[in-house]
Amino acid sequence: xxxxxxxxxxxxxxxxxxxxxxxxxxxxxxxxxxxxxxxxxxxxxxxxxxxxxxxxxxxxxxxxxxxxxxxxxxxxxxxxxxxxxxxxxxxxxxxxxxx
Amino acid sequence: xxxxxxxxxxxxxxxxxxxxxxxxxxxxxxxxxxxxxxxxxxxxxxxxxxxxxxxxxxxxxxxxxxxxxxxxxxxxxxxxxxxxxxxxxxxxxxxxxxxxxxxxxxxxxxxxxxxxxxxxxxxxxxxxxxxxxxxxxxxxxxxxxxxxxxxxxxxxxxxxxxxxxxxxxxxxxxxxxxxxxxxxxxxxxxxxxxxxxxxxxxxxxxxxxxxxxxxxxxxxxxxxxxxxxxxxxxxxxxxxxxxxxxxxxxxxxxxxxxxxxxxxxxxxxxxxxxxxxxxxxxxxxxxxxxxxxxxxxxxxxxxxxxxxxxxxxxxxxxxxxxxxxxxxxxxxxxxxxxxxxxxxxxxxxxxxxxxxxxxxxxxxxxxxxxxxxxxxxxxxxxxxxxxxxxxxxxxxxxxxxxxxxxxxxxxxx
Numbered sequence: 468x469x470x471x472x473x474x475x476x477x478x479x480x481x482x483x484x485x486x487x488x489x490x491x492x493x494x495x496x497x498x499x500x501x502x503x504x505x506x507x508x509x510x511x512x513x514x515x516x517x518x519x520x521x522x523x524x525x526x527x528x529x530x531x532x533x534x535x536x537x538x539x540x541x542x543x544x545x546x547x548x549x550x551x552x553x554x555x556x557x558x559x560x561x562x563x564x565x566x
Numbered sequence: 567x568x569x570x571x572x573x574x575x576x577x578x579x580x581x582x583x584x585x586x587x588x589x590x591x592x593x594x595x596x597x598x599x600x601x602x603x604x605x606x607x608x609x610x611x612x613x614x615x616x617x618x619x620x621x622x623x624x625x626x627x628x629x630x631x632x633x634x635x636x637x638x639x640x641x642x643x644x645x646x647x648x649x650x651x652x653x654x655x656x657x658x659x660x661x662x663x664x665x666x667x668x669x670x671x672x673x674x675x676x677x678x679x680x681x682x683x684x685x686x687x688x689x690x691x692x693x694x695x696x697x698x699x700x701x702x703x704x705x706x707x708x709x710x711x712x713x714x715x716x717x718x719x720x721x722x723x724x725x726x727x728x729x730x731x732x733x734x735x736x737x738x739x740x741x742x743x744x745x746x747x748x749x750x751x752x753x754x755x756x757x758x759x760x761x762x763x764x765x766x767x768x769x770x771x772x773x774x775x776x777x778x779x780x781x782x783x784x785x786x787x788x789x790x791x792x793x794x795x796x797x798x799x800x801x802x803x804x805x806x807x808x809x810x811x812x813x814x815x816x817x818x819x820x821x822x823x824x825x826x827x828x829x830x831x832x833x834x835x836x837x838x839x840x841x842x843x844x845x846x847x848x849x850x851x852x853x854x855x856x857x858x859x860x861x862x863x864x865x866x867x868x869x870x871x872x873x874x875x876x877x878x879x880x881x882x883x884x885x886x887x888x889x890x891x892x893x894x895x896x897x898x899x900x901x902x903x904x905x906x907x908x909x910x911x912x913x914x915x916x917x918x919x920x921x922x923x924x925x926x927x928x929x930x931x932x933x934x935x936x937x938x939x940x941x942x943x944x945x946x947x948x949x950x951x952x953x954x955x956x957x958x959x960x961x962x963x964x965x966x967x968x969x970x971x972x973x974x975x976x977x978x979x
Binding site for chain 1: 817874
């Protein structure tokens with residue numbers, strides 16, 4: 468991957484972006500157990516696959532979400548950050564539908 | 567010479583003994599199955615057979631012997647770590663390295679060079695003093711040294727680093743060494759092979775069979791095997807194996823690249839590391855400069871090479887050694903690093919009975935090959951963690967007792 472298509476800035480060289488890790492949901496810290504919390508803090512889905520990830524276009528300070536195949540290094544779709552709150556499609560569905 | 571070589575090539579009898587025995591079939595069961603015929607897996611097989619008398623062992627390898635990170639690292643051996651757990655562990659490894667070549671009857675080209683970790687800031691200098699004190703406490707020869715000492719040890723270096731990162735001092739670690747990495751896997755592999763261990767290359771593990779929370783067998787691309795004990799020593803492929811037994815860990819995989827220059831006259835004796843400039847470099851016996859830098863910036867399960875890496879690393883090399891500007895880069899490559907949040911490995915027993923882990927070796931696994939073999943063979947043979955790996959167990963995360971080793975990582979990843 469040498470070019471990433473940013474939802475705000477269009478296609479830009481990958482050097483202009485910072486990777487922010489997988490999009491994850493935190494359990495409610497007031498009600499979850501210690502084990503659930505440590506699993507959230509530390510554990511990661513390490514295997515390759517289609518993953519929703521945070522990316523930032525550094526020059527414009529713009530955060531967005533990319534659905535990327537971490538085995539092939541191909542971005543399937545990108546989303547604006549508010550989609551995380553509104554709900555992202557299941558990775559498989561997104562691969563079939565979105566450009 | 568060409569005549570003899572031709573005759574040898576055409577003859578049906580090959581008098582040269584093969585390094586490894588080729589096994590055409592898998593046995594229906596083994597006492598131990600080791601996944602991954604890299605340095606770590608083969609070292610464990612070697613010590614299981616030599617020290618624990620467990621010889622009915624299969625080492626399964628998807629590719630070829632030593633073709634993963636064992637053959638992709640920059641071969642640096644050191645024990646100048648930051649935590650007591652780390653220093654004790656790596657010091658034992660350095661001790662084991664000393665007579666390994668004799669053990670194997672194989673030349674490992676083990677070469678003690680001295681190891682400088684350069685400090686370009688006051689904060690880095692403070693970490694160097696801290697590491698030196700921890701090291702000395704455990705009897706490891708490390709010293710915080712000043713700029714003049716660095717200049718004497720590395721006369722060719724530009725002490726101002728192009729004017730923007732002047733060298734204030736360093737952590738000098740006398741036992742720092744390099745070795746021929748392929749030979750390490752071959753030595754352990756041949757030693758294990760001679761003691762009855764079976765090494766099966768081109769044999770992929772497709773699944774691990776569990777019954778009532780314990781290991782009973784392994785599914786491979788060449789059929790099933792029954793076994794009560796499985797050791798996973800697969801570096802960047804660890805998460806895929808963990809999925810087979812339903813375990814989650816903090817391991818995340820980024821590629822780590824390295825490159826090598828054309829051979830030049832010997833001018834660099836010690837090993838040089840600069841955390842601020844993201845460089846580690848040594849010169850091999852053949853005269854090539856072996857160079858590495860930080861991890862690639864995002865998760866990827868591919869060993870592709872990038873031009874960004876060569877450009878970035880070369881520019882930092884030129885900061886330190888401007889006279890290299892005409893030297894050509896010969897090769898570059900990448901390996902898959904299984905990283906952990908505290909830059910310490912994840913080793914030992916797991917919640918799945920009979921499933922043992924030697925993982926999280928990220929960017930720092932080669933130097934630990936002998937001690938990993940020693941400690942993991944003990945752990946597999948007895949079912950209990952070896953005392954030296956207590957700080958590296960998988961459950962340290964749920965207890966929030968991390969072994970913070972990032973300050974001793976060679977470069978700020």
